[in-house]
Amino acid sequence: MAERERRITPPYGGAFVARSRVMDAADVRRAITRIAHEVVERNAGLDDAVVIGLQTGGVPLARSLVAELTRIEGAEVPLGTLDVAFYRDDIGLRPVMPEAVTDIPAELSGRTVVLVDDVLFTGRTIRAALDAVCDYGRPRAVQLAVMVDRGHRELPIRPDFVGKNLPTRRDEAVDVHLDGVDLGDLVRARR
Amino acid sequence: MRHLLAVDDLGSDGIEEVLRLTASFVEVSARAIPKVPTLRGRTVVSLFYEESTRTRLSFEAAAKRLSADTMNFNVGASSVHKGESLRDTVLTIEAMGVDALIVRHASAGVPAQVARWVQASVVNAGDGWHEHPTQALLDCYTLQEQLGRLDGRRVAIVGDVKHSRVARSDIAAFTSLGADVVVVAPPTLLPPSLAGWPVEVSHDLDGVLPKVDAVVLLRMQQERQTEALVPSLREYTASYGLTRRRAALLGERAVVMHPGPMNRGVEIAAEVADLPRSVVTRQVANGVAVRMAVLFLVLAAGAGS
Structure with missing residues (x-):
């Protein structure tokens, strides 16, 4: 789930305060390069692949991944962005707002969809994303790439490609950017 | 936002939020399956005391594209003609378990009055000479x-x-x-x-x-x-x-x-x-997406805050 989204939602909200640096910019870049190679290897090429970044944290990572895939294979891979707000399972329990308009530029039926997100946590965002993707068509396969898998899954969902496995406490927070990954806490703003 | 009774309830920030959200629902409406599960299990009732084609159908399409259940109240075929008051009609409908009431009436202020009577969200779909x-x-x-x-x-x-x-x-x-x-x-x-x-x-x-x-x-x-x-x-x-x-x-x-x-x-x-x-036809098409945004704002976005 995008950290920004959590920042604006009161029950889980607060400002992110970094405690320790987990990956630096070079680590993130190398992880994306490795994941790109794994995607190509797993799919024996990139025919029919579509990369979809989840708003908002997954989008810059998806863009970098597509750039890497293009560099490695020399093939154009369509890039989409998906906002899962309308598919969340906690609508009505907390404020939910989409961050951006979804943009799926290609037909998904019969193709391999690679979902990209920054942090895999409970798995609920990915559950919502799977429902959303299936509203656009019937992909041949859906794969999941995340920069950080921090554990604490609440649904039977696992990633196919992982930048880094990061053991965390449930109350910690992980902040992912192209220029680095930090582990820290959400500090609630005082009223 | 619990109700939408008048434009001034929103302010310029609120209007811009509706417009941003509308863009997302325009995208939903353009899909092969123009439907999202957002308001599953919610019930939206149209309470129209004045005739209307586009507004009633537009709200109904909006609610359905959000997966809400919809009910229509037809004044002509209702107990209003047996002398039931507006308040009793509204409370009866609410007792059936309603999350939002879309109200149109020939008298100004009726949606605001209904909002004072019920727990459900009220959306003004036109009241007299007042607001739409x-x-x-x-x-x-x-x-x-x-x-x-x-x-x-x-x-x-x-x-x-x-x-x-x-x-x-x-x-x-x-x-x-x-x-x-x-x-x-x-x-x-x-x-x-x-x-x-x-x-x-x-x-x-x-x-x-x-x-x-x-x-x-x-x-x-x-x-x-x-x-x-x-x-x-x-x-x-x-x-x-x-x-x-x-x-x-x-x-x-x-x-x-x-x-x-x-x-x-x-x-x-x-x-x-x-x-x-x-x-004119762009207005009608956009109308469904705008009403999806409004229903989303009153029924989903603010919940829990």
Whole structure:
């Protein structure tokens, strides 16, 4: 789930305060390069692949991944962005707002969809994303790439490609950017 | 946001939030399966004490595309004719388990009154001469889509301003987003006082048209006019109708809007309504997405806060 989204939602909200640096910019870049190679290897090429970044944290990572895939294979891979707000399972329990308009530029039926997100946590965002993707068509396969898998899954969902496995406490927070990954806490703003 | 009763409830930030959210729902509406599961298990009831085609159907389409259950209250076939009061009708419907009531009534203030009686969210779908906020929001979205932005744009609202809830809501919304509004009407079709309205007034449509970015034509509401306010419809058309000749006075990129239903040949010439610059069908399409945004805001976005 995008950290920004959590920042604006009161029950889980607060400002992110970094405690320790987990990956630096070079680590993130190398992880994306490795994941790109794994995607190509797993799919024996990139025919029919579509990369979809989840708003908002997954989008810059998806863009970098597509750039890497293009560099490695020399093939154009369509890039989409998906906002899962309308598919969340906690609508009505907390404020939910989409961050951006979804943009799926290609037909998904019969193709391999690679979902990209920054942090895999409970798995609920990915559950919502799977429902959303299936509203656009019937992909041949859906794969999941995340920069950080921090554990604490609440649904039977696992990633196919992982930048880094990061053991965390449930109350910690992980902040992912192209220029680095930090582990820290959400500090609630005082009223 | 719990209710949407008037444009001023939103403020300019609220209007912009609705417009941003509308863009997401325009994308949903363009899909092969234009439906999201967002309001599954919620019930939306249309309570229309006044006839309507597009607004009622538009709200119903919006609720269905959000996966809400919808119920329709048809006054003609209801216990209203057995003497049931508005309050009892509303409380009866609410007792069936309703999350949102879409209310239209010929009297101003009814949606606000209903909102005081119920726990459910209330959306004003038009009350008397007062307000029609979702129409103003869809007009804002359409103008933004056609003109890029409203700030600094000039919009003419032409016709029966006196009886028009659309005009009141449009003026509030357009000016709140920074547009300049000029109302054009014969003195008899203007409210007795325009004090406090942030608008210019003109009686010269030919002089106004070359300088505006958009024209909103209002329907001649003959059902609300209790006295002869214009000598004849033909005379009204001669002075204030958007004829073919007048449409040619508009700037190259100016658009023509109408909240519907149109009286072709009265406030708008039949062939003008079909010109490319007429965006009436865009208004209708955008109307569904705007109402999805409003239902989302009252039923989902704010919950828990």
